[in-house]
Amino acid sequence: MATVTTNDFKPGLKVIMDNDPCSIVENEFVKPGKGQAFNRVKIRNLRTGRTIERTFKSGDGLEAADIVDLDLQYLYNDGQALHFMSPENYEQYSFNVDKAEDIIKWLKGEDMCVGTLWNGVIISVAPPIFVNLKVTETEPGIRGDTVTGGSKSATVETGAVIRVPLFINENEIIKIDTRTGDYVSRVKE
Amino acid sequence: MLKSNSWQPSASLENIQLRAKVLAKIRSFFATRNVLEVETPLLGKTSIPDPNIHSITANYYQPGSKNPETLYLQTSPEFAMKRLLTQFGVSIYQICKAFRSEEAGRLHNPEFTMLEWYRIGFDHHKLMDEMDDLLKEILNCPSAERLSYRAAFSKYLGINPHKASLEELKNCAISHGLKASPDLLTDVNPDTWLNALLCHFIEPNLGKNSPTFIYDYPASQAALARIQDGVASRFEVYIEGIEIANGFYELKDAKEQRQRFENDLKKRAQLGLPTLPIDENFLSALEFGLPDCAGVALGVDRLIMVAAKVKSINEVMALL
Numbered sequence: 294m295a296t297v298t299t300n301d302f303k304p305g306l307k308v309i310m311d312n313d314p315c316s317i318v319e320n321e322f323v324k325p326g327k328g329q330a331f332n333r334v335k336i337r338n339l340r341t342g343r344t345i346e347r348t349f350k351s352g353d354g355l356e357a358a359d360i361v362d363l364d365l366q367y368l369y370n371d372g373q374a375l376h377f378m379s380p381e382n383y384e385q386y387s388f389n390v391d392k393a394e395d396i397i398k399w400l401k402g403e404d405m406c407v408g409t410l411w412n413g414v415i416i417s418v419a420p421p422i423f424v425n426l427k428v429t430e431t432e433p434g435i436r437g438d439t440v441t442g443g444s445k446s447a448t449v450e451t452g453a454v455i456r457v458p459l460f461i462n463e464n465e466i467i468k469i470d471t472r473t474g475d476y477v478s479r480v481k482e
Numbered sequence: 483m484l485k486s487n488s489w490q491p492s493a494s495l496e497n498i499q500l501r502a503k504v505l506a507k508i509r510s511f512f513a514t515r516n517v518l519e520v521e522t523p524l525l526g527k528t529s530i531p532d533p534n535i536h537s538i539t540a541n542y543y544q545p546g547s548k549n550p551e552t553l554y555l556q557t558s559p560e561f562a563m564k565r566l567l568t569q570f571g572v573s574i575y576q577i578c579k580a581f582r583s584e585e586a587g588r589l590h591n592p593e594f595t596m597l598e599w600y601r602i603g604f605d606h607h608k609l610m611d612e613m614d615d616l617l618k619e620i621l622n623c624p625s626a627e628r629l630s631y632r633a634a635f636s637k638y639l640g641i642n643p644h645k646a647s648l649e650e651l652k653n654c655a656i657s658h659g660l661k662a663s664p665d666l667l668t669d670v671n672p673d674t675w676l677n678a679l680l681c682h683f684i685e686p687n688l689g690k691n692s693p694t695f696i697y698d699y700p701a702s703q704a705a706l707a708r709i710q711d712g713v714a715s716r717f718e719v720y721i722e723g724i725e726i727a728n729g730f731y732e733l734k735d736a737k738e739q740r741q742r743f744e745n746d747l748k749k750r751a752q753l754g755l756p757t758l759p760i761d762e763n764f765l766s767a768l769e770f771g772l773p774d775c776a777g778v779a780l781g782v783d784r785l786i787m788v789a790a791k792v793k794s795i796n797e798v799m800a801l802l
Contacts, residue, residue, distance in 0.1 A: 322587030326718045326728040328677045349663040
C-alpha cells in the first residue's frame with residue numbers, strides 16, 4: 294500500500310497506525326518561527342473507536358489503509374456472527390457478534406447499515422441512524438399525558454431497553470435515534 | 483489560494499476594512515520615524531537555503547528562449563533589503579507578499595503579507611522597543627513582556643535549553659504529554675526537540691495579557707542573527723500564543739554567513755531537498771560592509787487576525 298505524508302492528512306483519510314486502521318480527524322500544522330515544522334494530528338482508531346493525538350514532523354508518512362465504507366443490508370444473526378449483504382453485488386459479509394454488542398440491539402432484519410471494510414473484512418458497522426421498533430413491554434400508558442415530560446422504561450422488539458414518554462403503550466411503534474439511544478417520536482402505522 | 487472552491491471572498495468586508503486601516507497605521511508609524519518605504523523584487527534568481535523554508539519556483543523564458551530559467555518567489559525580502567542597506571545606509575521598511583511552499587493551516591497560507599524593517603544602529607533590544615511601540619499603536623495593547631529563551635524554558639518546563647542533553651529534552655517532552663510519531667521519537671537533532679517543546683508547551687502560554695517577546699535563542703537557531711556570548715541575538719514576538727514576528731541583530735560577517743549557507747545546503751542534501759544557488763549578490767554586499775543594524779519580519783495577516791480577534795488567517799485574507 295502507498296505511503297501518505299502529513300501533507301495528505303485530510304480529515305477522513307484512512308491510514309495504518311500502530312498496526313490498526315485509523316481515520317484522520319484533524320490535522321493542525323504548527324511551525325516555530327525558524328526550524329522544524331510539525332503536524333499535530335487527531336486520529337481515530339477504527340477498531341477501538343478511540344481518538345488519540347500524535348505529533349509528526351511535517352513530511353513524515355504513514356501507510357495508507359485500504360478502507361471503504363459500504364452500504365450493507367442486515368440479514369440474520371446465527372449466534373456467532375451477524376450476516377450482511379451488499380445490495381449492489383449481493384456479496385455477503387459476516388461480523389463477529391462479540392464486536393457487535395452496541396449495534397445488535399437496534400437490528401431486526403433488512404436494516405440498511407454502513408459497514409467499514411479493511412482489506413475486504415468488516416471492522417465496524419454503523420446501524421441506521423433512525424430505527425422504527427415496536428414496544429413489547431412497558432407500563433400502561435397514561436392517556437393524554439403528553440405534557441408532563443415524565444418518562445418510563447420500555448423494551449422494544451429487538452430487546453433494547455430505552456426511556457420513553459409516559460403516554461407510550463405496548464405494541465406501539467416508536468422511532469429511536471441509534472446514536473444516542475433516545476426516543477424520537479411515535480410512528481403511525 | 484489552495485483550499486478555496488468558492489468564488490466568494492473568505493474575509494468579511496469588516497476585516498478587509500480593518501486590514502486597510504492597519505496598513506495605513508503602519509505606513510504612518512514609519513513615516514513619522516523617517517523610515518523609508520522600499521520595494522524589492524518578489525521574483526529572484528535564488529532564495530534562502532534554510533532547509534526548513536521551501537521556496538515556490540517559477541519558469542521564466544528569456545525572449546526567444548526555449549529553455550526556462552528557474553526563478554524563485556521570495557520567502558522574505560531580507561537579502562534584497564540588505565543590499566539596499568549596504569548601499570544607502572538608511573533605515574528602510576517594506577510591506578510585500580512573501581511565498582512559501584509546504585505551509586498551510588490555521589496560521590499559514592502559501593502566499594502572505596510581510597512587513598519587514600531594518601534600523602541602522604539598533605541592536606535587537608532597541609528594535610524590540612520599537613516593535614513594542616508599533617504594537618501598542620495598532621492593537622492598543624499594554625507593553626510587551628520580555629523573556630529570554632532560557633527564562634521561558636525555565637518558567638514553563640523547568641529546564642535549561644542551552645544545557646539540557648538530547649535525552650533530557652526528549653524526556654521533558656514525553657513527561658509533558660507529547661505523543662510523538664516513531665519518526666519524531668528517533669530524531670537525534672536537539673533543535674527538533676527544542677522546537678517541539680516550544681510549539682507544544684510554551685507558545686500556547688505566550689502573549690496572553692500583553693505581547694511576549696522571546697529573545698536570545700540557541701546559537702544553533704541563529705538563522706541570520708549574530709551570535710553573542712554563546713546565544714543568537716534573535717527575538718520572536720507572540721500574541722495570544724501566535725508567533726507574529728521574528729527579528730535579528732543582523733549578522734555582518736560575510737565569511738560566517740557563507741559558512742551558514744553551506745551548512746544549510748549540506749543539510750538540504752542530507753534531507754533530499756532540492757539545492758539552490760547561493761545568493762552571491764547578498765554575500766558581496768556583506769563583504770562590502772552591511773552597516774550595524776537590526777531587522778524584523780512581521781506577519782501582517784496574523785497581526786490583523788489578532789486585531790480582528792478571529793481564529794484563522796483565512797478570515798482576514800480577502801481571497802484564497
